[in-house]
Amino acid sequence: MKRIQVGIVGGTGYTGVELLRLLANHPAVEVKAITSRSEAGLAVADMFPNLRGIYDLAFSEPKLDVLSKCDVVFFATPHGVAMNMTPELIEAGVKVIDLAADFRIEDMDVWESWYGMPHACPEIMDEVVYGLPELNREKIRGARVIANPGCYPTAVQLGFYPLLKEGLVDIDHLIADAKSGISGAGRGAKVGSLAAETSEGFKAYGISGHRHLPEIRQGLEIMADAQVNLTFVPHLLPMIRGIEATLYGKLKSNISQEDLQKLYEETYAQECFVDVMPANSLPDTRMVKGSNMCRMAVYRPEGGDVVVVTSVIDNLVKGAAGQAVQNMNLMFDLEEDAGLTQVALMP
Template sequence: MESIKIGIIGGTGYTGAELLRLLARHPRAELRVLTSRQEAGKRADALFPALRGHCDAVFEVPDPERLAACDAVFFATPHGTAMQMAPALIERGVKVLDLSADFRLKDAAEFQRWYKLEHSAPAALAEAVYGLPELHREAIRRARLVACPGCYPTAVQLGLAPLLEAGLVDTRGLVADCKSGTSGGGREAKIGSLYCEVTESFKAYGVPGHRHLPEITQGLSGCAGETVGITFVPHLVPMSRGIHATLYARLRKPLADLRGLYAQRYAGEAFVDVLPVGDHPETRSVRGANVCRISPHLGPDGETVVVLSVIDNLVKGASGQAVQCFNLMFGLPETLGLDAPALAP
């Protein structure tokens, strides 16, 4: 079968490295272009030794003509880069998957408020499809530009979507209490991510407002058919990978089979695993895998639903989900290159 020519812009961060790892075993993907201005001339497996024997690509300075010769280009870049480059690639017939936030928020004013950048590609923003396959699969199949979701928004939306779609819970009192490993902050050197700053500690951050809040609100409002109100508090925990979202909602009416609701909603979904009644998912159970494990519980008052949702922030929360969308965009089996089990221990 003919290979699909791939470009990756910004392959030096954690999401870029994860893309390289996943695409290295993808039977239809052929990496043609891997860019980094800072690391130009260096082999990818020199920067990421885990790729030795699997990826012989060499970083290069971005060249618009070489990128335009690709069938698909992934942006694993800081916010603000994709909006500058993606429109020209799309016009040249390249399908674009952006792992930054440039095309996630449909309201350009909201994007500017939260990311402190004026959006320079409003037409592309209007065209972009939000890349959460379990909610937008058919639109992703037809898309030229996919905005890959953030990690927290993925865990929260998958966890609450069945309840909101069915109109079963109060939409104004939702709570998302979420924890993430340190790789969620990126590979750039920061004091707050140093081992001695993180280990044996646990803290909340972004309580007055986190960048993922408007994305979560936008997605959940689409599920509910009305604007939702949600309190979202992220926390940093001393592990490298993983997100655990504990989600709270109040039922509008009694629900006899909570797990059955989730099992029916996600029946046939390869990357959402609804656990047996009473189970509590662990982040290590999804480490390295493109899967969200969910366990809904009914609180002792019979009115509060507590949903536990775990993902690997670098896989289902970023690069794995991007490859899942890539498969849909090119008419491939959705699980292609993504069916490996999680790492254990």
């Protein structure tokens, strides 16, 4: 079988190296090119020594003629890059999966106000598919361009979905208290990401407005088919990988703990990457470290009118590179879990 030819644009960040880690054991792909303007010429394994002996590739300049020979191109770039190259790539028959935010927001005004730049290709937004397989699996199969969801949005949307599709909670008062490991801040050299500034400490940030807020809101509004009010507070965890989102909703009607559990289990019964924990247990981010799983639990504390969901993912896997591979698998009609059977690292 001919292997799917993969290109990766922007391979020097954490989502780039994570794509390489996952694709290394993928049975049906070959990474053909990995680009980085700043590191062109450097062997990938010199930057990421965990890849020594596995990839023989060097970073190259991002050139259209090379990329257009790929079957699929992943963008693991800052926002604003993918939108400039995508039209030509899909024109050339290449599928595009953008791990950044260029295609995540349907409303161009909202996008431009949060990202502070004009969008380069509003004309293709109509065909973009938001790559959350649990909600959009069929559309993803036929898509040419995938907006791979953000890390927080993945954990929060999967957690709220059963409640919202059933109309169980007051959509005027949704709260998502989310926490992320430091790898979510990227590989950029910033004082705020130093080990001496972040380990042994914990804080909220971005309360006044985080770019994942409009993305999450858009997703929840599609589920609810109505406008929602969402308060989203992200926090920074003193660890490398993992997102946990604790979600709060106000129940509109009486539903027992048992029925909540059943609803969650049934909603995700067929999903290979969503795992509803048994009643009376709770997920820990370490249960998904390095794997593409999302694990969650649902509670109704003291039988009151508040429902609490806690949802965990590895921000670099199900929250980024793993979900991107899952989307690729769907687009190329492969097994959905191809290359994604890693077991989480415990301890």
